[in-house]
Amino acid sequence: MKLATWNVNSIRARLDRALAWLDANRPDVVCLQELKVEVDGFPREPFEAAGWHLALHGQKTYNGVGILARAPLTDVTRGLEDDDPDEQARLIAATVGGVRVVSAYFPNGGDTGSDKYAYKLRWMGRLRRWLDRHDPAAPLVLAGDFNVAPEDRDVHDPAAWAGQTLFSEPEKEALRQVAAWGLRDTFRKHHAEGGRYSWWDYRGLSFIRDQGLRIDHVWATAPLYEVCRACDIDREARKGKNASDHAPVVATFDV
């Protein structure tokens, strides 16, 4: 199973690029984030014409997540399924090929100390409790825009980013709590080096200067992690006009 995750920063703005990338890379499963559209407005037809099954959790203007798969998607759930009245569309899960696939768009967090930052930490705690209601011995993959760079080697300038949102200690600790449920980073199974990023700011020629962060991740439970054969970031997809500010991350599993 070849699985990709990609924050497309609006599926409508990225439609041609997304379809072309899928055609060229031919993954089996794709986790999408930042659809920025309600389900009714999702351009369903060109994806279905290309043979994709869709599971969508949309929202007007902001957020929105989805899963595309070559094979049928079953047991679709949306949101964190708790008592919180939060209605932001940031998580969707479905089963495909015997694997529980979770597409997640973690909150950005605004500035540290803001309400958005507090919401982000709360959301990550809720995600951990959502995972607690699942079995870490079963094949599950959590993929998406985590909006946290886990380590210094995931940040182009760790000193400048120290304490900033996306790299602050409380966020990294909350992410470790998610990992402690039973997930491992498939990218780090295959790559120890720094300087590998999945997001570059649109501003300031960040991509040209390769000043990015690795905040998009594919994490897997043990039975899947063990059979993960490769994980790479497709920085080619970040090049040129009309690119998302995120690159796809692609992991291959022998299942």
Add this chain to the structure above:
DNA sequence: ATGGCCAATTTTATTGGA
């Protein structure tokens, strides 16, 4: 001083992203 760019909506500004 904390910007720059991009997308959607509230559209010739504002909000959010990261």
